[in-house]
Amino acid sequence: MKAKAITNFLSGLGVPLVINPDLVIEKNGRYYLTNPVLKQIIRQDFFYAGVFLGKVKNGKFFPSFNLLTMISKKGANRIIIDKKSAWLFICGRDILVKGVIRILGPAKKNSNVLVVNEFGECLGFGKIVGNLSNKERSNDVAVQNVSDIGDFLRRER
Amino acid sequence: MSGREFFQKRYEQIGWKLKEVNLKQAIRVNQTYSKEKNLVNRLSGLGLHLEKIPFLNNGYWVLESRVSAGATAEYLLGYYSIQEAAAQIPVSLFSNLKGKKVLDVAAAPGGKTVQLSDLMENTGVIIALDVDKRRLNALGNHLERCHVANTVVYLLDARQVSTLKLKFDRILLDVPCSGNFVTDKNWFKNRTLKDIERNAKLQREILTKAIDCLADQGEIVYSTCSLEPEENEVNMDWAVKHLDLQIQEVDCYGNEGLTSVFGKQLDSSVRLCKRIWPGETQGFFVCKLRRSKKDESKGNY
Structure with a gap:
């Protein structure tokens, strides 16, 4: 198929x-x-x-x-991130635990997850590499950037 | 026959005094995917201050920006495109685009293709052609960024359009042209009258082939960003006389087309074209065409 x-x-x-x-x-x-x-x-x-x-x-x-x-409109697993993390994410950076506002879905380690900003707009996706809700380790990387919309600019270079 | 002085004299002969122009950056809001008022507020919050362009529906000048207009999340999400103000005019001249079959020749990098799709609300079909594969990649990126869903792109010379075996309700001929000095600082150094004549010939060839694919009652919009009459009014005069096309009246920014060019008198209907001298925008030329009535009835039998 x-x-x-x-x-x-x-x-x-x-x-x-x-x-x-x-x-x-x-x-x-x-x-x-x-x-x-x-x-x-x-x-x-x-x-x-x-x-x-x-x-x-x-x-x-x-x-x-x-x-x-x-698929972000169809209930895919996703995390909502704050404004600063959203900007860093579209610049190609990973997401720290402290940037995650909300988790929608099971969020298992090593699985993919959509990355969504505060307006609900999909900015790309990443791979979960840390504990998303461990606030004691808020500066740890939670989601590794796999692909983000900043790619539209990087492709033109 | 080239150089700044040579072209300056030509422009004076057709009624325009050459002046330096500082081109303002402009954007066009993609209506299908964004709410204009919300977007303007969001961009203002980022330090991107906009002013509505009075002669366009969805166009804004960028007055001041703390961030690059081409690097915001809103841009990357396809809510707007960076598109020079005059370049937003040709597509706006078509009537009733929804659900139509539209041809866009020399389409890359796709600013006007995306605008067409936006006005069509992603309905109907756009066939977009270009001959440069590298530029087609840019076109593909533009279509993806702006969520365009109704377009098929081919690496194809516009003069081969008949091989697609399709009839189009609307044809955008934003033809390859000599450009103008506003967008190319070396323009006067690099351009000669010979280039202009070569481009004018290519434009007539494209126009001739495009007519064969125009549906009855179809509309053509011809445009260039050249200031040279050979690529504009003179070609439209030729189209009226040789291709049985009629020039349609349009209501848009710009001056009447020239009907007297370097001592040659053109068809009086050429005044219905719009010539945009550089100033508020870059230089541009637009003309809307339809088959003449007698030719339409011929085609029906």
């Missing part, structure tokens, strides 16, 4: 597949979500189509920010 890489990634974040696999198309390891109108007219030699969902590189799936935004 074309969308298997996506399904596996999403299940790790506690959400089922939220897209119709029949509308997913793949080119050079990059996955796109089309719609019935787009799918009807699309040619094989397209460069980009519909909603970019992510890419598979060396067997690993890297989600797009569009996909992360979609």
